[in-house]
Amino acid sequence: MGDTIRLGIAGLGTVGTGLIKIVRREAALLKARTGKDITISAVSARNRDKDRGVSLSGYDWEDDPVVLATRDDVDVFVELMGGSDGPAKAATEAALNAGKDVVTANKAMLAVHGQALAELAEAKGSVIRYEAAVAGGIPVIKSLIEGLAGNEITRVMGVMNGTCNYILTRMESAGLPYETVFEEANQLGYLEADPELDVGGIDAGHKLSLLAAAAFGTRVAFDAMELEGIGRLTIDDIRAAGDMGYRIKLLGVARMTGRGLEQRMSPCLVPATSPLGQLEGGTNMVVLEGNAVDQIVLRGPGAGEGPTASAVIADVCDIARGIRVPVFGQPAASLSEPVPALSQTPAAYYLRMTLVDKPGALAKVAAVLGESGISINRMRQYDHDGENAPVLIVTHRTARDALDTALAAIEGTGVVVTTPVAIRIEEV
Amino acid sequence: MGDTIRLGIAGLGTVGTGLIKIVRREAALLKARTGKDITISAVSARNRDKDRGVSLSGYDWEDDPVVLATRDDVDVFVELMGGSDGPAKAATEAALNAGKDVVTANKAMLAVHGQALAELAEAKGSVIRYEAAVAGGIPVIKSLIEGLAGNEITRVMGVMNGTCNYILTRMESAGLPYETVFEEANQLGYLEADPELDVGGIDAGHKLSLLAAAAFGTRVAFDAMELEGIGRLTIDDIRAAGDMGYRIKLLGVARMTGRGLEQRMSPCLVPATSPLGQLEGGTNMVVLEGNAVDQIVLRGPGAGEGPTASAVIADVCDIARGIRVPVFGQPAASLSEPVPALSQTPAAYYLRMTLVDKPGALAKVAAVLGESGISINRMRQYDHDGENAPVLIVTHRTARDALDTALAAIEGTGVVVTTPVAIRIEEV
Numbered sequence: 001m002g003d004t005i006r007l008g009i010a011g012l013g014t015v016g017t018g019l020i021k022i023v024r025r026e027a028a029l030l031k032a033r034t035g036k037d038i039t040i041s042a043v044s045a046r047n048r049d050k051d052r053g054v055s056l057s058g059y060d061w062e063d064d065p066v067v068l069a070t071r072d073d074v075d076v077f078v079e080l081m082g083g084s085d086g087p088a089k090a091a092t093e094a095a096l097n098a099g100k101d102v103v104t105a106n107k108a109m110l111a112v113h114g115q116a117l118a119e120l121a122e123a124k125g126s127v128i129r130y131e132a133a134v135a136g137g138i139p140v141i142k143s144l145i146e147g148l149a150g151n152e153i154t155r156v157m158g159v160m161n162g163t164c165n166y167i168l169t170r171m172e173s174a175g176l177p178y179e180t181v182f183e184e185a186n187q188l189g190y191l192e193a194d195p196e197l198d199v200g201g202i203d204a205g206h207k208l209s210l211l212a213a214a215a216f217g218t219r220v221a222f223d224a225m226e227l228e229g230i231g232r233l234t235i236d237d238i239r240a241a242g243d244m245g246y247r248i249k250l251l252g253v254a255r256m257t258g259r260g261l262e263q264r265m266s267p268c269l270v271p272a273t274s275p276l277g278q279l280e281g282g283t284n285m286v287v288l289e290g291n292a293v294d295q296i297v298l299r300g301p302g303a304g305e306g307p308t309a310s311a312v313i314a315d316v317c318d319i320a321r322g323i324r325v326p327v328f329g330q331p332a333a334s335l336s337e338p339v340p341a342l343s344q345t346p347a348a349y350y351l352r353m354t355l356v357d358k359p360g361a362l363a364k365v366a367a368v369l370g371e372s373g374i375s376i377n378r379m380r381q382y383d384h385d386g387e388n389a390p391v392l393i394v395t396h397r398t399a400r401d402a403l404d405t406a407l408a409a410i411e412g413t414g415v416v417v418t419t420p421v422a423i424r425i426e427e428v
Numbered sequence: 429m430g431d432t433i434r435l436g437i438a439g440l441g442t443v444g445t446g447l448i449k450i451v452r453r454e455a456a457l458l459k460a461r462t463g464k465d466i467t468i469s470a471v472s473a474r475n476r477d478k479d480r481g482v483s484l485s486g487y488d489w490e491d492d493p494v495v496l497a498t499r500d501d502v503d504v505f506v507e508l509m510g511g512s513d514g515p516a517k518a519a520t521e522a523a524l525n526a527g528k529d530v531v532t533a534n535k536a537m538l539a540v541h542g543q544a545l546a547e548l549a550e551a552k553g554s555v556i557r558y559e560a561a562v563a564g565g566i567p568v569i570k571s572l573i574e575g576l577a578g579n580e581i582t583r584v585m586g587v588m589n590g591t592c593n594y595i596l597t598r599m600e601s602a603g604l605p606y607e608t609v610f611e612e613a614n615q616l617g618y619l620e621a622d623p624e625l626d627v628g629g630i631d632a633g634h635k636l637s638l639l640a641a642a643a644f645g646t647r648v649a650f651d652a653m654e655l656e657g658i659g660r661l662t663i664d665d666i667r668a669a670g671d672m673g674y675r676i677k678l679l680g681v682a683r684m685t686g687r688g689l690e691q692r693m694s695p696c697l698v699p700a701t702s703p704l705g706q707l708e709g710g711t712n713m714v715v716l717e718g719n720a721v722d723q724i725v726l727r728g729p730g731a732g733e734g735p736t737a738s739a740v741i742a743d744v745c746d747i748a749r750g751i752r753v754p755v756f757g758q759p760a761a762s763l764s765e766p767v768p769a770l771s772q773t774p775a776a777y778y779l780r781m782t783l784v785d786k787p788g789a790l791a792k793v794a795a796v797l798g799e800s801g802i803s804i805n806r807m808r809q810y811d812h813d814g815e816n817a818p819v820l821i822v823t824h825r826t827a828r829d830a831l832d833t834a835l836a837a838i839e840g841t842g843v844v845v846t847t848p849v850a851i852r853i854e855e856v
Contacts, residue, residue, distance in 0.1 A: 022578050022720055032645065032758045033577050131575070137721040139575025146574075146751070147559070147567025149461050150450050150741030217460065275703065275727065292450055292738035293565040296728040299703065300721065310720035313578030323574070323751050330460045 004037040005320045006073050008100075010065035010091055011080030012045035015105055015132065017052045018309030019078065024054075030313070034320035038313075041073040069095035076101045076319055078312060084108035089117075096120045096128075103315040105132035105308060111206035114213065114220040118332035128327045129315035134207040135160050135284040137307025138300040139314065144288055145214050145329040151290025153215035155255040157428065161204035162282030162302040163190045164230050164250040169280050172238045172247070178231065200229035201250055205265040208252035211286070212263050213328045216256045217335055220328075221263065224340030228266035237352060237421065240392045241269050244378065246350070247277045251426055253343070260339030268426040269350050275299070276428050287428065344399050347427065348377065351393040353410070353420035357384045361415040362391060368413065372406035374398045388417050394425070432465040433748045434501050436528075438493035438519055439508030440473035443533055443560065445480045446737030447506065452482075458741070462748035466741075469501040497523035504529045504747055506740060512536035517545075524548045524556075531743040533560035533736060539634035542641065542648040546760035556755045557743035562635040563588050563712040565735025566728040567742065572716055573642050573757040579718025581643035583683045585856065589632035590710030590730040591618045592658050592678040597708050600666045600675070606659065628657035629678055633693040636680035639714070640691050641756045644684045645763055648756075649691065652768030656694035665780060665849065668820045669697050672806065674778070675705045679854055681771070688769030696854040697778050703727070704856050715856065772827050775855065776805060779821040781838070781848035785812045789843040790819060796841065800834035802826045816845050822853070 007023070009016050023030070023038055030038045042060035044067075062068035069077040069091040077095035079102060081088045088109050095102050096117070104110070110117065110130055121128045131141045135158065144153070159165055163185060170181045182199065185191050190198075197203045209222035230250050241248050246269035254263045270276045275297050279285050284302030289295045301307040328335060355361040362381065369376060375396045382390040395403070407420050435451070437444050451458070451466055458466045470488035472495075490496035497505040497519040505523035507530060509516040516537050523530050524545070532538070538545065538558055549556045559569045563586065572581070587593055591613060598609045610627065613619050618626075625631045637650035658678050669676050674697035682691045698704045703725050707713050712730030717723045729735035756763055783789040790809065797804060803824045810818040823831070835848050 018720070026578060026580065029580060029645075030578065032762055035759075138724060139571045142570060142575050143567045146746060146749075147570050147742050148738065149745035150454060150458065150738055152454065152457060273706075275706075278701075278703075278706075290738065292446070292734040292741075294729050294732075294735055296566060296726070298724070298726055300724040304722075306720040307722055310576065310578055310718065313720075314575050317577035318574060321574075321751075321753055323749075323753075325749055325751075331463075334460055 004039055005316065006039050006041045006075045007078050007316065008042050008068045008071055008074035009040060009078045009080065010044040010068055011082065012043060012052055013080065014305045015308045015312060016045070016080045017054050018305035019312050020054050022309050022313050030317065034317050036320040038316060038320060042068050042071055044068040065091035066094045069100065070098040074100060076103055076316060079104040079106055082106055082108065084112040089113060092117060093120065096124050096126050099124050099126060101126050101319050102128045103312055104128065104130050105312060107133040107203065107206040107210060111209045111220055111222040114210065114327065115332060115335065118327035121327060122332050127319065127324050129318060130210070131315050132308045132311035134210055135286050136300065136302040136304065137310045138284060138286060138298045139311070140286045140298055141214065143296065143298060144211065145325060148288060148290050148293055151292045153288065153290050155253065155289040156211045156215045156287070158208060158211065158252045158284065158286040159249050159276060159279055160207045160252060160284050160286065160302060161198055161250055162284060163198040164204065165279060165283070166190060166281050167199070168230060168238065168248055168250070171235055172242065175235060177235050178233060199231055201227050201265040204250060204252055208254055208263060208265050212254035212261065213335065215254065216261060216338070217330055218261055218338035219335045221261065221338050221340060224263060224338065226264040226266065226343055230267055233267055237423070240352060241350060242272065244392070244394060245272050246270060246425065247272045248423065249276055249279065251276065253426060255345065257341055257345060259344065260341030262341050262343045262345060264343045266424065268424050270426055270428050274428045342400070344401065346397040346399050348397050348425040349395045349403055350423045350425055351395065351420055353391055354417040355389045355391055355415050356417060357387055357389040361389065364413045364415050365391070365410055368409045369395070369406055372402055372409065374402060374406055432467055433744065434467050434469045434503045435506050435744065436470050436496045436499055436502035437468060437506045437508065438472040438496055439510065440471060440480055441508065442733045443736045443740060444473070444508045445482050446733035447740050448482050450737050450741050458745065462745050464748040466744060466748060470496050470499055472496040493519035494522045497528065498526040502528060504531055504744060507532040507534055510534055510536065512540040517541060520545060521548065524552050524554050527552050527554060529554050529747050530556045531740055532556065532558050533740060535561040535631065535634040535638060539637045539648055539650040542638065542755065543760060543763065546755035549755060550760050555747065555752050557746060558638070559743050560736045560739035562638055563714050564728065564730040564732065565738045566712060566714060566726045567739070568714045568726055569642065571724065571726060572639065573753060576716060576718050576721055579720045581716065581718050583681065583717040584639045584643045584715070586636065586639065586680045586712065586714040587677050587704060587707055588635045588680060588712050588714065588730060589626055589678055590712060591626040592632065593707060593711070594618060594709050595627070596658060596666065596676055596678070599663055600670065603663060605663050606661060627659055629655050629693040632678060632680055636682055636691060636693050640682035640689065641763065643682060644689060644766070645758055646689055646766035647763045649689065649766050649768060652766065653691040653693060654771055658695055661695055665851070668780060669778060670700065672820070672822060673700050674698060674853065675700045676851065677704060677707065679704065681854060683773065685769055685773065687772065688767030690769050690771045690773060692771045694852065696852050698854055698856050702856045770828070772829065774825040774827050776825050776853040777823045777831055778851045778853055779823065779848055781819055782845040783817045783819055783843050784845060785815055785817040789817065792841045792843050793819070793838055796837045797823070797834055800830055800837065802830060802834055
């Protein structure tokens with residue numbers, strides 16, 4: 001590369017459009033900060049004729065992103081198409097094989113093919129940067145891989161799907177059921193074409209798997225993640241959690257334990273007064289914990305044209321400045337194969353169950369918990385109607401398997417009307 | 429530099445000791461992440477015989493940090509002595525002149541001599557990195573200069589002096605007067621040898637001046653900062669602010685306006701429910717706002733052995749990884765001379781005054797404010813004793829000069845017993 005960094009941009013949705021705007025608007029600033037002219041040679045998207053509110057004149061058009069990725073006048077291939085396979089992967093591989101650097105916002109592709117792509121990049125002397133893939137505008141990959149480089153990372157946590165957080169905070173504030181707010185979010189265009197990517201926790205899980213690899217020096221292991229979406233949460237859970245001083249978040253937690261790598265993306269209760277508990281709407285938050293730094297909390301917009309394009313252009317600037325760090329913070333070949341471990345780190349749990357409204361029902365539940373070694377922190381019985389009696393219990397810290405055994409035993413007593421709901425209370 | 433990065437560490441207080449521990453403990457991790465062996469060639473401090481809880485055997489000792497800084501077997505000079513001038517500056521200059529890179533935690537030195545040192549470093553092809561100088565373990569310099577490289581920064585804010593935040597939160601929680609908590613903090617060793625560095629806002633002001641230079645591409649202009657410490661705050665102010673939904677923080681705000689660069693480090697009211705308002709004790713928080721990313725909030729420990737050493741070793745790792753970015757994000761010669769502007773960005777203000785307890789006194793105050801075009805948002809009159817009547821007023825947004833004129837006029841009416849206190853309410 002000379003004094004110019006020439007981009008080829010594949011994918012002209014919100015983020016691609018935002019990137020073009022920044023490259024045009026901030027040309028002088030980018031030159032001052034990187035010493036390079038950052039230009040766009042060519043672009044590619046599915047629909048050439050769509051009005052994107054930004055002129056594409058001056059940029060060559062390529063129908064085929066693979067052709068775009070390998071053009072002689074492209075130094076950095078910017079992949080903003082999305083999807084774990086298909087054109088995104090083909091074009092990324094083509095770019096790397098042609099010795100280009102790659103900047104991508106594609107968490108799905110890296111969650112599935114991150115190891116192979118990292119190995120390919122290193123074999124070719126190229127870098128892949130993906131700040132925009134995790135937590136939108138928050139510089140979390142940089143903070144983790146570079147800013148905390150001297151730390152053994154002990155835990156990574158994050159609320160990283162704005163749509164889920166929007167749904168949960170909206171259910172709470174408006175007192176609406178999940179289905180209604182889901183439909184609202186759909187109308188507002190907040191949901192992916194396949195909503196399960198959002199509400200099933202898959203998108204957030206992809207992000208967590210990338211953080212875990214960078215944090216623990218392990219190969220990306222999205223397949224080994226415990227994944228649970230927000231679809232089974234009820235407005236009752238949200239209200240009851242609030243009554244007890246908690247809020248429910250779709251929270252990702254990754255931690256390396258003596259038994260192996262725990263990775264979990266699931267609804268959790270967090271204290272309402274904690275930074276995570278106070279997160280509203282589409283804002284993302286990532287918590288990084290290391291043995292030297294203790295705890296760092298990063299908060300910012302998790303999506304949107306400006307914030308995500310801000311992360312993409314930061315990666316481009318890094319490349320322009322000669323910053324070349326391995327994809328996951330150390331050479332791909334040195335990443336270890338993680339031993340997946342179920343989340344057995346003990347925690348307190350929130351339990352919701354509906355009991356038959358008969359004397360002694362609650363005593364039976366309490367007895368089973370006690371026999372399983374699970375002690376009760378708080379218990380609340382709501383108005384009962386003569387048939388059913390809703391009960392909430394907050395336990396003291398217990399291992400998940402002990403709890404599962406106890407819940408099965410509780411079901412066996414015949415005093416519960418529906419299968420008990422258990423939600424982890426994460427210590428933050 | 430070959431496959432080894434050899435450090436020379438001057439200053440073996442808390443941070444230096446923490447750095448040595450990390451270099452020893454994490455040798456394998458640092459090697460995996462940077463590809464280099466990070467070693468210590470020699471150290472220097474005022475007292476060779478002090479027990480620091482860490483062995484210095486294996487490291488050469490130098491009495492003179494300048495000699496240390498220029499040793500042939502030192503690649504990176506780590507300056508942890510502190511002080512804007514004296515040995516810290518002499519050794520830093522010597523290191524740069526000898527072509528060494530420098531990592532420092534010295535905010536005072538960079539606030540006063542940052543431009544000259546940056547120019548010297550660039551002339552010699554060296555870098556100066558100073559992540560530990562601002563907000564302890566939080567990777568804020570990296571987030572600002574690298575993570576937000578594609579943004580025009582619009583505002584930088586921060587609570588960056590843990591001691592002041594400790595004093596303010598302790599006054600509030602224990603209901604103790606400033607003097608008592610100041611003495612407590614002194615006993616606990618929280619205060620600098622010259623306490624005015626902390627409570628006068630100078631230390632935090634140094635940090636803000638570095639952030640402002642990096643944010644706005646201007647030369648460091650600590651001399652032009654509006655600086656006000658926490659010494660005049662009373663427990664009454666803290667309580668009254670709390671009554672109205674605010675907390676008082678020593679808050680730094682830098683922003684580039686049409687009139688010039690505003691830099692202010694002063695007590696401010698912030699909403700109690702905002703991230704800044706909820707900050708407790710020694711935790712630091714920095715808010716970065718840019719035209720693309722909107723707002724990023726970074727939170728973490730602002731001091732302490734582990735967190736500060738974490739920032740120092742991250743800078744060392746950056747150097748080991750070949751990351752070489754200009755000191756303030758662009759070449760020193762291209763930094764513009766800022767036009768200092770007083771903080772005239774309009775804001776709401778909290779006013780506290782004690783009136784003579786006579787009918788019509790409050791009406792006079794309200795009349796003066798009204799004549800000055802300052803409208804009152806809320807007003808509260810506390811119990812009066814027949815002589816004095818404490819009054820709190822929250823204004824709507826007003827320019828500071830209009831407010832100052834009004835306050836002078838209020839004093840002129842003769843109805844106030846003491847000079848009114850005015851504290852800005854920062855919109856966060």
